[in-house]
Amino acid sequence: MKACGIIAEYNPFHNGHAYQLAQARKKTGADAIVVVMSGNYVQRGEIAVMDKWQRAQMALNHGADLVIELPFVVACQSADRFANGALAILEQLGCNYLAFGVEQDNFNYQKFSQQVAPDLQQQQFTVDYTKTYATQWNDFLERELGQRVTQPNQLLALSYALANSRLAQPLTFVPIERVGAAHDELQTNSDRFASATAIRELLIAGDFTTAQQYVPDDLTKLPRRYLSWTDLWPLLHYQLTVNWPESLTDIYQMSEGLEYRFWQQNQTSNNFRDFLQEVKSKRYTYARLRRLALYTLLNVRHSEVLAAERHLPQIRVLGFNQVGQAYLHQAHHQNDVKVLTKVTADLGKPDGALGLQVRVDRLVEQLTGQDQNFHRQVLIED
Structure with a gap:
């Protein structure tokens, strides 16, 4: 087979x-x-x-x-x-x-996987600490391939190519x-296709009638509890409130003083969106910070990840x-x-x-x- x-x-x-x-x-x-x-x-x-x-x-x-x-x-x-x-x-x-x-x-x-990717693996491009990894990766691809890749699925496909090589x-x-819709598009213009992002927004808002046209299964047969960072924020807020920054240094991928930035911004943030915006800098993408917030909430330690x-x-x-x-x-x-x-x-x-x-x-x-x-x-x- x-x-x-x-x-x-x-x-x-x-x-x-x-x-x-x-x-x-x-x-x-x-x-x-x-x-x-x-x-x-x-x-x-x-x-x-x-x-x-x-x-x-x-x-x-x-x-x-x-x-x-x-x-x-x-x-x-x-x-x-x-x-x-x-x-x-x-x-x-x-x-x-x-x-x-x-x-x-x-x-x-x-072709990229077979001919280009092996050479890219030998080269270093993450050297500018004022830019995100994603930005430096894209700059590097533009120099090597002569074109800029900005679409999220294309960038992920190039990561697949590197891994495949x-x-x-x-x-x-x-x-x-x-x-149909683009990867993160919030508009639902098509009668059959919408992005997962848009559908999540509909489900979390409770608009199951609109969401149903984009989902092949009967939503009435699925549980009506749909999870998001809205559910997790009070737990993260508590975690950062009861811990001193020094106790967060062993959290997986906690580095460059981010434990202090997390702890400080937690004190004045009312929701997860506000917290992310205050923590954000040119060095880190929102995705990187969300992952770190998740590791912090779940108390995932560096040693645990290495063991897993x-x-x-x-x-x-x-x-x-x-x-x-x-x-x-x-x-x-x-x-x-x-x-x-x-x-x-x-x-x-x-x-x-x-x-x-x-x-x-x-x-x-x-x-x-x-x-x-x-x-x-x-x-x-x-």
């Missing part, structure tokens, strides 16, 4: 994602579509609007054959680490293709041009259908893949392979009342 991999967040799953899954199968002729999906926290430092089980079920309902969880230690990271972790999982599963959505599909990402068995790239990274890549199965199950068996036998289908006490203990994942998911359990690990079974779609 041949498989096409897709790296996703599905925050939430919408009509554009269903379109992408169908196009991936059509363009590759793959027997199985394997989705590596972020768990309860996503790349730009936010809690997912729906939990990982709801989103995995929606993916299985609309074209995915196998859904694997991208663990927190990878999912809530900068684009390069996010890409490296996700591609490592797809390589271990023996996937042949990687399909991804981009604003324009006429750039040769495969490091693999022993690189995947074949299949770019799929996005339809030793268990990567990790094949934590959230769900499959018959095709996905057959492909998983093939991967297990051909590549000796260790598959995690149940969270045991040993896996979930503090130093276990899923220890950090279990701990950070407890917040979602408290907010939703739904178990996320120990008592959940793999979703099986007929």
Whole structure:
């Protein structure tokens, strides 16, 4: 069996994602579509609007054959680490293709991966501490490629290309041009397609009637509790109130005095948006600061991340259908893949392979009342 991999967040799953899954199968002729999906926290430092089980079920309902969880230690990271972790999982599963959505599909990402990316890995470009990593990366690409890349999905695709160039068995790239709204567009002009950002705003505001036209599943059958930083802000505010800055220095990626900046701005901020705006500087993107805020809220320490990274890549199965199950068996036998289908006490203990994942998911359990690990079974779609 041949498989096409897709790296996703599905925050939430919408009509554009269903379109992408169908196009991936059509363009590759793959027997199985394997989705590596972020768990309860996503790349730009936010809690997912729906939990990982709801989103995995929606993916299985609309074209995915196998859904694997991208663990927190990878999912809530900068684009390069996010890409490296996700591609490592797809390589271990023996996937042949990687399909991804981009604003324009006429750039040769495969050539970039094969010819340009290996050379870029040897060069240093993050040297200006007054600019964000993203800005310096883009400046570097403009010098090397002769064009400026500003669209978020294209930038992520180039991170995939860099990660792909490091693999022993690189995947074949299949770019799929996005339809409808742009990545972060808040307007809902199309009658079928809207950005995930716009749909999240509708769901959080309780406008389910408008949101329904952009989401393939029946929203009336899903829980009406949709999570955001509005839910998390009081908890972060408390965390920063009761801790002195010195006690935050071990938080993962806390550096360059940001603990003092966080502590100080927390004292005068009334909500998370105000807090971010006050903390923001030219050196850090909003995504970087949201991730750091999430690490702070969850008390994620540098040592914990290093320990969790030793268990990567990790094949934590959230769900499959018959095709996905057959492909998983093939991967297990051909590549000796260790598959995690149940969270045991040993896996979930503090130093276990899923220890950090279990701990950070407890917040979602408290907010939703739904178990996320120990008592959940793999979703099986007929």
